Amino acid sequence: MSREEKPNTAILSRALPRKKQGLSPCAACEVRHLAVCSALKTDDLDELDAILTRRDLSAGDTLFDEGEPARNVYNLTSGCLKLYKLLPDGRRQVTGFLFAGDFVGLANSDDYIYSAEAVTQVALCRFEKHKLDHLMNTHLSLEKRLLGMARFELVEAQEQILMLGRKTAMERIASFILMLSDRAQRRDEPADPVKLPMSRNDIGDYLGLTTETVSRTITRLRKNGIISLDSDRSITIKQRETMNDIAEGF
Amino acid sequence: MSREEKPNTAILSRALPRKKQGLSPCAACEVRHLAVCSALKTDDLDELDAILTRRDLSAGDTLFDEGEPARNVYNLTSGCLKLYKLLPDGRRQVTGFLFAGDFVGLANSDDYIYSAEAVTQVALCRFEKHKLDHLMNTHLSLEKRLLGMARFELVEAQEQILMLGRKTAMERIASFILMLSDRAQRRDEPADPVKLPMSRNDIGDYLGLTTETVSRTITRLRKNGIISLDSDRSITIKQRETMNDIAEGF
DNA sequence: CGATACATTGAGGTTTATCAATTTGTGTGG
DNA sequence: CCACACAAATTGATAAACCTCAATGTATCG
Numbered sequence: 001m002s003r004e005e006k007p008n009t010a011i012l013s014r015a016l017p018r019k020k021q022g023l024s025p026c027a028a029c030e031v032r033h034l035a036v037c038s039a040l041k042t043d044d045l046d047e048l049d050a051i052l053t054r055r056d057l058s059a060g061d062t063l064f065d066e067g068e069p070a071r072n073v074y075n076l077t078s079g080c081l082k083l084y085k086l087l088p089d090g091r092r093q094v095t096g097f098l099f100a101g102d103f104v105g106l107a108n109s110d111d112y113i114y115s116a117e118a119v120t121q122v123a124l125c126r127f128e129k130h131k132l133d134h135l136m137n138t139h140l141s142l143e144k145r146l147l148g149m150a151r152f153e154l155v156e157a158q159e160q161i162l163m164l165g166r167k168t169a170m171e172r173i174a175s176f177i178l179m180l181s182d183r184a185q186r187r188d189e190p191a192d193p194v195k196l197p198m199s200r201n202d203i204g205d206y207l208g209l210t211t212e213t214v215s216r217t218i219t220r221l222r223k224n225g226i227i228s229l230d231s232d233r234s235i236t237i238k239q240r241e242t243m244n245d246i247a248e249g250f
Numbered sequence: 251m252s253r254e255e256k257p258n259t260a261i262l263s264r265a266l267p268r269k270k271q272g273l274s275p276c277a278a279c280e281v282r283h284l285a286v287c288s289a290l291k292t293d294d295l296d297e298l299d300a301i302l303t304r305r306d307l308s309a310g311d312t313l314f315d316e317g318e319p320a321r322n323v324y325n326l327t328s329g330c331l332k333l334y335k336l337l338p339d340g341r342r343q344v345t346g347f348l349f350a351g352d353f354v355g356l357a358n359s360d361d362y363i364y365s366a367e368a369v370t371q372v373a374l375c376r377f378e379k380h381k382l383d384h385l386m387n388t389h390l391s392l393e394k395r396l397l398g399m400a401r402f403e404l405v406e407a408q409e410q411i412l413m414l415g416r417k418t419a420m421e422r423i424a425s426f427i428l429m430l431s432d433r434a435q436r437r438d439e440p441a442d443p444v445k446l447p448m449s450r451n452d453i454g455d456y457l458g459l460t461t462e463t464v465s466r467t468i469t470r471l472r473k474n475g476i477i478s479l480d481s482d483r484s485i486t487i488k489q490r491e492t493m494n495d496i497a498e499g500f
Numbered sequence: 501c502g503a504t505a506c507a508t509t510g511a512g513g514t515t516t517a518t519c520a521a522t523t524t525g526t527g528t529g530g
Numbered sequence: 531c532c533a534c535a536c537a538a539a540t541t542g543a544t545a546a547a548c549c550t551c552a553a554t555g556t557a558t559c560g
Contacts, residue, residue, distance in 0.1 A: 087416060087417070091416045106404060113405055114408060150397060158335065158364060164411060164458065165343040166343045205416075206415075210516075212517075212539090213516060215538095215540055219540075419548070449507090460549055460550080461506085462509085464507095465508055466548095
């Protein structure tokens with residue numbers, strides 16, 4: 001299963017706990033500003049630290065399965081995680097790819113409504129739901145932050161719905177690459193080249209296409225000089241304007 | 251545009267303000283328990299009433315357009331509203347149908363991320379965003395309620411994504427009819443027969459299909475004796491178990 | 501009751517899926 | 531470090547699902 005690149009230690013180390021003059025390890029977390037955790041003042045971070053457990057996954061590891069009781073929520077500090085749902089005959093829909101700073105488990109339910117599996121090596125902070133709920137009662141900013149994140153996820157879901165319902169294969173691929181680029185930028189990583197840590201199959205299951213169609217479409221973009229494929233599972237966007245036009249359906 | 255049935259006054263009246271021994275009109279609202287408004291105690295309802303404006307729409311009326319500054323949020327008290335996004339060439343994705351008790355505008359953005367149009371005659375309560383935000387600060391239950399609603403909408407969005415990405419036309423139609431049935435039941439309306447107030451075209455744009463495919467698929471369900479079409483834009487589910495199996499992809 | 505929009509049905513085309521073969525990439529062990 | 535084994539990606543040929551275009555039937559509303 002692990003056909004993945006070795007962990008990028010430079011990135012992994014960003015979220016490692018580093019004790020700094022008695023402050024909470026969270027204070028040193030380099031993705032804090034991206035995460036739920038930004039809701040708390042630096043002084044309150046030890047309360048957060050007290051209720052979390054850090055955990056690592058290797059590529060291919062399952063974090064939880066659809067249908068399990070949802071006792072925990074997670075904050076991803078590095079790597080890439082995929083969420084997916086299955087139909088009885090094995091058809092799979094990847095509902096999202098998560099990266100550093102992203103939160104797992106906002107969707108309300110007693111049980112997980114999707115499975116979560118590591119795409120690359122992954123580091124995360126685990127919170128027991130009830131403990132986080134309790135912390136929300138004393139720190140209202142935390143609740144506000146979660147509401148804000150939920151709203152943002154709703155906006156993204158609408159985009160995904162439009163893409164799946166009405167865009168062509170080419171438009172979906174362009175949208176997807178641009179989305180990964182935008183999200184990398186939001187994490188203070190370069191917008192270009194765009195890293196695609198997931199397999200063609202995963203991309204297909206995210207876009208409602210087959211592996212073959214994903215591959216053919218990417219090839220077509222490459223042959224038209226709109227993108228180029230780099231060696232290390234990343235893509236350079238040569239003509240961003242054209243990509244935007246394709247993605248938006250012009 | 252208004253090819254719609256005349257308003258169902260029995261339902262409309264459920265949300266009409268009725269002054270009852272000095273209580274807020276909200277206290278008499280029959281869909282309160284379904285709506286955001288259930289977050290407030292009866293005694294606090296006049297605060298809610300103070301910041302809302304009631305409004306009616308006829309079938310075909312536009313509530314707001316994608317891209318407009320999003321100053322208001324709404325609570326639907328009767329009728330059916332559709333939300334949709336457009337691509338430049340006119341392709342349309344209906345992202346949701348809303349009914350009594352549903353909230354419009356949870357998705358976070360300065361501008362509306364979709365257009366909203368009345369499918370039938372509609373009644374709603376309008377809140378200016380900043381006023382509701384302000385009320386949230388004094389009534390924390392309101393914020394909790396909104397977070398809960400956002401989470402629930404996220405769960406539904408995941409289902410919609412699975413449907414659009416991986417289900418066949420037949421499975422989508424079955425899922426759709428059952429969803430309308432479930433939601434009717436949640437509003438204390440009969441689960442069967444299921445009312446389909448929207449056009450085949452709207453259904454197609456919701457399911458990522460064409461009018462013709464929707465029509466053909468519904469015909470196929472009817473000819474197989476799984477559903478029957480009643481006169482008044484409603485459908486009786488003759489074999490609910492079969493429908494469930496189809497919808498889930500068995 | 502007539503006009504118009506909506507729904508249904510039919511014939512044929514297009515996109516994407518499926519099945520199959522080949523090439524490329526990746527990790528392992530010698 | 532190289533060779534091997536296996537997984538993933540690409541490419542090709544064919545098929546199926548759904549779309550498009552067109553005609554007909556049926557509600558609905560003035």
